[in-house]
Amino acid sequence: EVQLVESGGGLVKPGGSLRLSCAASGFTFSNAWMSWVRQAPGKGLEWVGRIRSKTDGGTTDYAAPVKGRFTISRDDSINTLFLQMNSLKTEDTAVYYCTTDRAYFDCWGQGTLVTVSS
């Protein structure tokens, strides 16, 4: 069974940093493209960015609002996806989901809440 478990969320001040993790199991993580999708409280879904598998280059794409501030990485040796978030803004407050990425998102974690507030 595919499982994605996010962690690392919490309360952070504007301008601060946070690193989210997503532990994957039940599939061959190293072959998978992965994405982060976020959802602000009471709002819709917003794609944050993706990382390709190493065999497909391991490259990343980002949405404009986070480009230059957020970095997606992966450690295939421990089946874990990361989202490094720097220069956080109040508008980054959201539940952050990691997903398997076939361009559509077929498996989702339960999400981790990031709150950016002074």
Added chain:
Amino acid sequence: DIVMTQSPDSLAVSLGERATIHCKSSQSVLYTSYNKNYLAWYQQKPGQPPKLLIYWASTRESGVPDRFSGSGSGTDFTLTISSLQAEDVAVYYCQQYYTTPFTFGPGTKVDIK
């Protein structure tokens, strides 16, 4: 960026009746070389992550009941729940994956009348 719109914002349908949700993209998401529409539908129940229902505009994900169906091509798409069940109360989102940034519609809330 491709902008996705949905209508209606919300709808209430009697149990056993049909629910229809529309999704429109600001440009075509049909990749003509493959003759595939790069359009997916998700269901999100309160307090839960989204769940993939439909991809390639009309292919049901494994395990999704056959009362859910997707149709459409190019810029106009429809999600139909043929006979609404109580467990279908949720918000439904469409998403284009034709090009990055991937974008979602604003969602349609489905309730029981």
